[in-house]
Amino acid sequence: xxxxxxxxxxxxxxxxxxxxxxxxxxxxxxxxxxxxxxxxxxxxxxxxxxxxxxxxxxxxxxxxxxxxxxxxxxxxxxxxxxxxxxxxxxxxxxxxxxxxxxxxxxxxxxxxxxxxxxxxxxxxxxxxxxxxxxxxxxxxxxxxxxxxxxxxxxxxxxxxxxxxxxxxxxxxxxxxxxxxxxxxxxxxx
Numbered sequence: 001x002x003x004x005x006x007x008x009x010x011x012x013x014x015x016x017x018x019x020x021x022x023x024x025x026x027x028x029x030x031x032x033x034x035x036x037x038x039x040x041x042x043x044x045x046x047x048x049x050x051x052x053x054x055x056x057x058x059x060x061x062x063x064x065x066x067x068x069x070x071x072x073x074x075x076x077x078x079x080x081x082x083x084x085x086x087x088x089x090x091x092x093x094x095x096x097x098x099x100x101x102x103x104x105x106x107x108x109x110x111x112x113x114x115x116x117x118x119x120x121x122x123x124x125x126x127x128x129x130x131x132x133x134x135x136x137x138x139x140x141x142x143x144x145x146x147x148x149x150x151x152x153x154x155x156x157x158x159x160x161x162x163x164x165x166x167x168x169x170x171x172x173x174x175x176x177x178x179x180x181x182x183x184x185x186x187x188x189x
Contacts, residue, residue: 018045036067040075047078052085073102077109084116092116107137114146123153141171148178152185 007028012021022045029038043058059082062075080095096113099106114129130147133140148163160182167175 013041013045016048018048021045022049034065036062036065036071036075039065040067040071040078043075043078043082047082047085052082055082056086069102073099073106076102077106077112080109080112080116084112084119089116089119093120105136107133107140107143110136111140111143111146114143114150118146118150123150126150127154139170141167141174144170145174145178149181152181157182157185 007024012018012024022042025038025042025045029035029042032038039058039061043055043062046052046055046058056079059075059079062071063079066072067075076095076099080092080099083089083092083095093113093116096109096116099109100113103109110129110133114126114133117123117126117129127147127150130143130150133143134147137143144163144166148160148167151157151159151163160178164175164178164182167178
């Protein structure tokens, strides 16, 4: 690994000074252009700075260099997020699916996949992805909330009410938000 955990780029990264970290990471990648870990952190810094197209390029480098599986998984996951921010929801879905293929036990990938599906009005698939996220992490508040919303859209108020009951134990604020959505669907127009 070319990124020295005591180096300037790592210190700036830990301090969340992504612009400074990026400056040093770009110098490091010149010395080690095949180091997927450096490319991953370049992508992450670019993403944090709102430079999504540059982040996408860096994450693609991670994948192309056939880096360690950890960095490849992380790159696919972050590509999903980056593509969402670029409004490329189909690409986002594919990236999350690749992350899931590498690590099918990562609940957050299913949760984010569900969000991407909702952007394309693919509500049944979003419901299924949230169900999978909850199977892997039963305390995933966002997945329970989103599953409740998808249930409402799909016409299953009973599942939405079940999710509300679960959320009451996990997060009162999210439970109230879901209850408000449930109540809006109950009222006649």
